[in-house]
Amino acid sequence: MKTLHERITLDTGYDKPRGVVAGFLPACEFVEACEIIANLAYVLSTRGVVICVVDFKVFYPNLCDWLGGADSAKKGNGLIRLLHSDRTEVRSIAQETDEKNIFLIAPSPNDDIEDYLSFSIDDVTRIISMLKETFDVVLIDIPNNPGLEFFAGALMSCRKGFLIASERVDAPRNIHKLMEFAFRITNNACNFNNVVMARQQGLIYDRSVLTSAQIGGGNDGVKLRVVANIPYNREAQQSALDGNMYIRDGAFVNRSLKRAGKTFAGEIAKLANMVLEAGS
Numbered sequence: 263m264k265t266l267h268e269r270i271t272l273d274t275g276y277d278k279p280r281g282v283v284a285g286f287l288p289a290c291e292f293v294e295a296c297e298i299i300a301n302l303a304y305v306l307s308t309r310g311v312v313i314c315v316v317d318f319k320v321f322y323p324n325l326c327d328w329l330g331g332a333d334s335a336k337k338g339n340g341l342i343r344l345l346h347s348d349r350t351e352v353r354s355i356a357q358e359t360d361e362k363n364i365f366l367i368a369p370s371p372n373d374d375i376e377d378y379l380s381f382s383i384d385d386v387t388r389i390i391s392m393l394k395e396t397f398d399v400v401l402i403d404i405p406n407n408p409g410l411e412f413f414a415g416a417l418m419s420c421r422k423g424f425l426i427a428s429e430r431v432d433a434p435r436n437i438h439k440l441m442e443f444a445f446r447i448t449n450n451a452c453n454f455n456n457v458v459m460a461r462q463q464g465l466i467y468d469r470s471v472l473t474s475a476q477i478g479g480g481n482d483g484v485k486l487r488v489v490a491n492i493p494y495n496r497e498a499q500q501s502a503l504d505g506n507m508y509i510r511d512g513a514f515v516n517r518s519l520k521r522a523g524k525t526f527a528g529e530i531a532k533l534a535n536m537v538l539e540a541g542s
Contacts, residue, residue: 279312281394282541285420285454287404289440290433293426293460297498298530299401300328301509305527305534307363311398314356317341317368318386318412319405320378325368328502330511331360337372344389345381352396361507365397378412386415399537408443417444422540423454424533425486427472428461434471437486445478455484458533461494489536490529495522 286295303313317325320341326332335357343350344367356365369378393400404416417423425440427433437457444451457472469488476483501508509527 279394279396280398280541281400282398282422282537283390283394283400283402283420284422284424284537284540285402285404285416286424286426286458287417287440287454288406289425289427289437289457290430292428292430294499295403295426295460296325296328297502297508298426298458298460298492298533299325299403300502300507301498301526301530302533302537303329303364303401304361304507304510305530306399306537307361309534309538310363311538312363312365313399313401314365314367314393314397316390316393316400316402317366318402318416320369320373320410320412321375321405323369323371325403326357326366326371329359329364329366330505330507332357332366332368334372335368335370337370339370340373341367341369341389342373342377344392345378345385348388348392352392356396361510367393381411383411383415383418386411387419390415390419399541401537406440408440414447417454418448418450420450420453422456422537423451424456424458424489425454426458426460428459429463429465429467437472438477441477441484441486445483451478452484455486456489456536457486458490458492459488460492462491463494490532492529493522493525495526497523498526 286299288295299315303315306313315325317323326334344355356367402416405413407413425437473486476485478484497512498508501512512523
């Protein structure tokens with residue numbers, strides 16, 4: 263029987279994967295979605311599933327900077343090859359990382375911005391469907407760009423969605439405006455009813471304003487809920503700068519760092535549970 267790694271790198275003849283698609287959408291500044299996605303991918307990889315991390319920030323991709331072992335694809339390679347042809351094999355595009363069960367599909371930072379202006383929502387949803395047939399879990403970094411096809415296509419395809427906010431005055435307003443627009447595109451926006459509070463600094467902040475209003479209207483509207491509270495952690499940022507994965511490689515050299523690391527890891531584990539439950 264083939265290993266999980268061999269599913270992707272050697273052959274396509276394997277048991278059908280779970281095909282869970284989860285999207286992460288920043289609602290304001292100072293959230294660093296990549297930090298959450300990269301560490302979440304690692305936690306999921308320890309639970310026996312194959313993960314594909316997808317960077318849909320096609321103009322300014324940076325997920326490769328947060329995943330150890332991944333590099334920047336050459337210009338014209340990576341995601342854009344899948345967009346151009348449905349005959350391109352996923353396994354020829356997916357980059358291996360230094361975790362055998364984590365793969366990356368991303369644009370090249372060297373691609374020109376105009377290279378991504380002609381794709382349709384159908385192109386985006388086609389790629390996501392291909393990834394669902396190949397990987398157990400697909401984690402998508404969605405750009406906060408409502409006019410972009412990569413925003414809309416991801417919104418329509420995610421079984422589980424997370425809005426990422428920080429302790430900012432504009433976060434509730436941004437979330438409400440974003441979700442009202444999302445419901446005008448697709449009823450699948452109801453899956454984005456989960457709010458992750460990221461990089462918290464212990465400020466006095468009324469989170470009830472994030473969850474008090476019904477968004478979307480009618481029977482399809484949703485009430486938001488805060489599902490994770492991730493503290494600001496300098497060591498997590500430093501790990502990325504050093505080419506490491508924080509939860510795996512963090513140097514918890516004193517009691518305060520151990521406490522912060524445990525809290526960080528615990529909140530990421532909550533998200534991992536939610537993603538896996540979406541596939542059960």
